[in-house]
Amino acid sequence: MKANLEDIAKAAGVSKMTVSRVLRGGTGFSDDTRDRVRKVAESLGYVPNKLAAAFGADQASTLVGMCVPRLTSGLFGQVLDGVDRALSRLGYQLIIGANNHSTEEEEAWVRQIVSWRPAGLILSGRTHQPGTVDLLRQAGMPVVEIWDLTTSPIDMSVGFSHVDCGAEMGQHLLRRGRRRAGYVGALARADVMGQARLDGFRAALAEAGHPLVASELLLDMPGFYAGLYGLETLLSRTRDLDVVYFHNDEMAIGGLAYAQARGIRVPEDLGIAGWGGMEAASILPRRLTTTVVPTTAIGKAAAEALVARLKGEPGQDVTVVPTRLVPGETG
Amino acid sequence: MKANLEDIAKAAGVSKMTVSRVLRGGTGFSDDTRDRVRKVAESLGYVPNKLAAAFGADQASTLVGMCVPRLTSGLFGQVLDGVDRALSRLGYQLIIGANNHSTEEEEAWVRQIVSWRPAGLILSGRTHQPGTVDLLRQAGMPVVEIWDLTTSPIDMSVGFSHVDCGAEMGQHLLRRGRRRAGYVGALARADVMGQARLDGFRAALAEAGHPLVASELLLDMPGFYAGLYGLETLLSRTRDLDVVYFHNDEMAIGGLAYAQARGIRVPEDLGIAGWGGMEAASILPRRLTTTVVPTTAIGKAAAEALVARLKGEPGQDVTVVPTRLVPGETG
DNA sequence: CCTGCCTACGTTACCGGTAAACCTGACAGA
């Protein structure tokens, strides 16, 4: 990268400050000067140096950091998409990272990213290391916590309640006459948000006097196979379940495949419910009962909340983006 | 962010250069000085400023940019994951962007990112705007083109041949006795890599004397619904097909759902083949015939090729990561 | 004792922008 403002300034016969103003679209120069400077910049193949700009202008960078649990998650891919579309339209660049459901990994990532002095950060989840929270408060940069709602965010929060999702599904299944429910999860207890859904589910069932009969928490990544084997394991331990709630839709579909292979009729013999609202869930031979999460909307709202804060516009600290329970034909 | 090297230097009674050396783990200071500096840095809550470091050290940044067609693609989510794991382990940070299958959007993104003076870039696809190529050559930074292999990369290439994927599937289906093949695609012609698979497929069929009977290129995003409606449309135009090749597995599964709903027996009445190797494809009632793409391996190889180049290690310019056709029960 | 070399630092210049202050000529109004 060769040409800088100085080079353009010399070639155009002006000072580099004038070049800076022209190229950033400011004022204080004649039309003639503007055209000349632009032409020279173009001919020299000038590429602005955001490193120097952000550094010189006292860290007014256009970088935004975002940390998700896993990059292979379809739902987070959609959130990422929502964030990226909103941010790139507004001239920001997105640095990403994955924390693998570990707050320690999240903290390591945050330390790396904060040292780039980003304009703001988007984190997923409401659970963080104390050191992470201290660091972010001290840094004083806008932070949006997404996915799991919290009433006392570090700064801002956009999402919904996982506990409520679980409770709502529990109540729905009870209304459908289910009385002996099981649960199949993944990632053991590392995924606190999946755990929150289980907590809500369990509480709703217990309150109605039909407590959760059995649950199976796999160590695996949530996926089709995990759902399949999870249901197999659960049923090998406890035969007389009448419905199973899964960690997410992928796993529920895996469960559905297992039931079909074993001749278990769904929903007659066994109800199946998922969570997340993946597209495939609505195209199966039997539409999956699930909770649809407005992923892209969450991403968009998070990005917009961040940018509003950066521009000093008053925005609300907590944005609730409601999920929608979609009764299907499986439970 | 308050404390900088100067503050630490004053508090520790040394020069800021010594602080810099200590904190970066260099040499040229006593154990006593090291301990004192570290303690002061810790107590002041010092957070390094990579902006200043990258700028001062003549743009030796640890940022790597990566541009994918769509962030909502499951396959690219896996590639991203492979890249992120490899890079974060080596101390790099990942800036991402989506080009929506448009080389113009890609160029706009590249211009933004290059102005951050990243250590390197990862692009998807071999097709770029001339201006993009010029810019990258001039910038002289390492560039890895992934996904679609090219023998004349801008710099390096990691991937496989989409044309060969299509041809291989065509040959496989011919060996299985299929003679009247159709194709269902998406994104119209915007996705040049999907188009390349179709080209290879078409050529293989033509060469064997059983040319492609019909194809349906939707404008939609590739997904389950697109596959479902695509097959419906294709069959409404051309009844007597004996196999349909889909843009990817999601669409093939959508097609499978359509066939099932209409009582079309798979594979007896109609064969169905996909591409990509998504996990769900192997768990369906009938295992999908598809091409498995080693997504994570591609991401990892791309990141490692990039870092090898940065370290001046001799690496090969073109890395072939072979795909694997997996005959299933659907074609 | 002098020289050379090593350790453990300190000093200075510089990266490429941006903000803020300063400058200058032309022109208007009193």
Place this chain on the structure above:
DNA sequence: TCTGTCAGGTTTACCGGTAACGTAGGCAGG
């Protein structure tokens, strides 16, 4: 004619690091 204002610039300082180079003191070898 003098003064004020404005357009259209220029100059200077600075952001927080890093590289390159300078240097004081101690110690060994000849």
